[in-house]
Amino acid sequence: MKNLTYWLVMVVLLLAASTASAQRNKAYEEYIKKYRSIAVDEMKHYRIPASITLAQGLLESGAGRSQLARKSNNHFGIKCGGSWDGRSVRYTDDAPNECFRAYKHVKDSYRDHSKFLRSGARYAFLFRLKITDYKGWAKGLKKAGYATDPNYANRLINIIETYDLDKYDRKGGLKWAEEFPNPHQPYLANELLYVIARPGDTFKSIAKEFDLKKKNVRKYNELPKNYTFRGGEIVYLEEKRKKATQDHISYAVKQGDSMYTISQMFGIKLKNLYQLNGMKEDAPAPNVGDIIWLR
Template sequence: MKRYLILFGILCLLGNILTVSAQRRNQAYEEYIHKYRELAIHEMKRYRIPASITLAQGLLESGAGKSTLARKSNNHFGIKCGSGWNGKRAYHTDDAPNECFRAYKHPKDSYEDHSKFLRTKTRYAFLFELKVTDYKGWARGLKKAGYATDPRYANRLIDIIELYDLYEYDQKGKKDWMKGVTNPHQPYLANDLLYIIAREGDTFKSIAKEFDLSKKKVRTFNELPKDYEFSGGEVVYLEEKHKHATNGFISCKVYPGDSMYTIAQRYGVKLKYLYRLNDMKPEDGVPPVGSIIWLQ
């Protein structure tokens, strides 16, 4: 009888712990997680940022999508305009009155811009040396790099991740993404585009599988024929190139070995638009070394 009473007591205690844990959870947070978890996993596969960190930051910065900035401007991560932002803007009081924040058409754009923001800022570069499952290291690193002024920012992220078991999405995403991938590519950003450097033996299929894309997209993004074989060293874009180069790149000089295609790849411009910008046609051949090619 005594043994049964002890067992009963343990079960009651566990039940109480689970009840308290459930009571601590916020329904709005759980709804937000359910709505955006797949998007966070998708971003992790492409940019190598833990899905748990992305979700926790989204929850914290947007108040589970309920903040004015999130509702009116689809900005879920509190990213301010900065000098290089050319998109839509929204003005909101944060650390100072009437500050400029980035505005997006859709939350998906906010999630992608958050990934690119972390990837392109040198102060966050050390974070990408951490494992994708090291959410504590990422949380502390974000605070150290100055993502937020709140002195408890790292602890708040960790508390959210552990309360809502968000670390499970890091494991789930990692298993799906790493299945069959023994030596993953390092993704880079240039011209506001995500790309990798191809290795000998890469195929459209292997790159597509690693980055959760279709073979057709990998091929068309890079304007390559179906029978193309990678020799290694090629720039391979993982998203659609632009109609012109990003700000700061107005023109370039043609160097030995250049072609209109290599220039298009270097600056992330679709080949047909590069021809149009320079009033050229494909049959015009290779531009002379030293000539100027317009990028905008």
């Protein structure tokens, strides 16, 4: 009887495993394997759970097989919006002939998705959630209006639980949380990620927190090797751009400003800021009230 019971249990377990396996979509599993490292990297930089990023990518792109994903590398269904000045395509979604963002590489789509959530005021409350709270994030995205589907949150949660995507939050998220219990809050300027330095910060400590090279943190911020952070400085985690975005054309100099602080404020390389204003790099500091062109 014991042997019979044992084999009956084994059969039930095998059938359950077979059923669970059958519920999994091979295309989904291939997509996860292909893009999970990008999702984890975005989580480290932007504090968005990797499970949520992967689940949204799977759902919005049909595991990378939608027309928008295949032809335009848009894996998150992000529409152009008023601030988008990059490549675009027309596609019928909620309405005919809508404008959607197009990217050169899939990785660009993942990065834009992170920036889209991080810079959107309606998503700000999500970043107060724990990085392992994928259910809270899923429900919050629906509440914030990311998608019109009334079952959007449940569909994300189902994908995460079916494919065990939350393990990427636990591996990367909890380990990171233990090592950095008081992390820097990321912000965006000129579509670039930055943090505000604290007293005691170093190039090494910031680089370690955001999985960067120490020399790149110094290079991105055009600072000397022996620079000591006092606290309050803008510290970019990406290379600054040649000009500001279209909504920042010029800037009126205020007390205490310098060409360097302006370059940091708007995410513009210092040499390019000088060039935009027809100034030499050894020119005296601008006067209060002077107009500095940003693009």
